[in-house]
Amino acid sequence: MIKTCYSFLAVLLFCALLFSLAFVTTGAQTVSPSGTKLPLRAALVVTPEFCETKFKKGSWATIKETFEVGKIACAELEPALGRIFSSLTRVTEPPSSGDAQVVLTPRFVDVGATTTIGAFSNRELDVFLEWTVKDVAGKTVWIETVQGSSKHHMGNMFTHSKNLKLIVTDSVKDAAEQSASKMSSSPELRKLTQ
Amino acid sequence: MLRIDLVRVLRTLVALSLVSRVYAASTFPEYPLNQASDYAVSTQTAGLTIGVKAVENLKDQETYFHTELTPKGFVPVFVVIQNGSSGDSFLFDKTKVTYGPADSSASTPKMGSKAGESLAVAAVPFVGLFAALKIISGVSQVQQNLLKKEMQSTTLSPGTSTHGFLYVPVLKNAPREKTHLRVPITRIGADEAFVLDLVF
Numbered sequence: 356m357i358k359t360c361y362s363f364l365a366v367l368l369f370c371a372l373l374f375s376l377a378f379v380t381t382g383a384q385t386v387s388p389s390g391t392k393l394p395l396r397a398a399l400v401v402t403p404e405f406c407e408t409k410f411k412k413g414s415w416a417t418i419k420e421t422f423e424v425g426k427i428a429c430a431e432l433e434p435a436l437g438r439i440f441s442s443l444t445r446v447t448e449p450p451s452s453g454d455a456q457v458v459l460t461p462r463f464v465d466v467g468a469t470t471t472i473g474a475f476s477n478r479e480l481d482v483f484l485e486w487t488v489k490d491v492a493g494k495t496v497w498i499e500t501v502q503g504s505s506k507h508h509m510g511n512m513f514t515h516s517k518n519l520k521l522i523v524t525d526s527v528k529d530a531a532e533q534s535a536s537k538m539s540s541s542p543e544l545r546k547l548t549q
Numbered sequence: 550m551l552r553i554d555l556v557r558v559l560r561t562l563v564a565l566s567l568v569s570r571v572y573a574a575s576t577f578p579e580y581p582l583n584q585a586s587d588y589a590v591s592t593q594t595a596g597l598t599i600g601v602k603a604v605e606n607l608k609d610q611e612t613y614f615h616t617e618l619t620p621k622g623f624v625p626v627f628v629v630i631q632n633g634s635s636g637d638s639f640l641f642d643k644t645k646v647t648y649g650p651a652d653s654s655a656s657t658p659k660m661g662s663k664a665g666e667s668l669a670v671a672a673v674p675f676v677g678l679f680a681a682l683k684i685i686s687g688v689s690q691v692q693q694n695l696l697k698k699e700m701q702s703t704t705l706s707p708g709t710s711t712h713g714f715l716y717v718p719v720l721k722n723a724p725r726e727k728t729h730l731r732v733p734i735t736r737i738g739a740d741e742a743f744v745l746d747l748v749f
Contacts, residue, residue: 541704
């Protein structure tokens, strides 16, 4: 009996190992192919309107919430993207001229949040951020939409706003990291460096 | 004896954890993905293939969205775009997709004519989901799933593909008329734009 149980456990552990290996492989595919910085001078356009982006969700029947994604993004995008470009300049409007080889313009598409009844139940927030990258001639050379996600407790009437800020911050941070990863591994952007 | 009990407890815990994962994964199943050319409605241009499937069956809508969308005025259309070229990249910008009645594929009308006016009205820019989400009030998970499954703007590198749903407005409680979907695509580098037309 004991032998049977142990063999059952061994099979389960083996399956778990296979699963984790599969996830590691999937994760590794999103890493930059070369692991080096893109040798491009980039301008990151964060307009005041973008920094003020907020989404109001909910209805009279449910909880009404405001997701202030722009404020967090304006703090998180520059450091995340600065790690993958040899030079990154933050500007508040699209440059008409200058020495930037690529102009990166972000736009929030939407956010989707689940709600839970229990204060300690985890909820999920997905932030969809769209990027348009233009070359020095003003032609669009790359478009991508990234999804940043995180999970946090819903919180009760005293902790809800703190938890809301946490989940927005983590989702936007994730979107910033996803953006850096996608740009870094983009063949179209790598082509511009040749 | 104690060891056997411990093993049983462990086994139960592992089994329970697997059950909860399976349940969570099957909450909103993914819509089956095929090759773009395998869909009944598909077209190919410049090495790019697009296939669409309108999910009109209410049972299917319930399965994949946990809500019936057609009675609420939307039909989910599953779109697959594949870049089969070896060297060209293409831009798919969701905001440039338009839809309208099937007869809007007629030759270019004079804008002053009545036909032209109707066509101008028919070529509606795609903002389906924003409106859909406002109409489909209810469980937040359902709304989030609609958003997650929606097709998004992207760059199609050689050999890659993208897929997702577009939520096309339709008349409630009336037979759906044929829809003409226009999907503009831009070839990177050549700055060449063309339109993939589909009628379904």
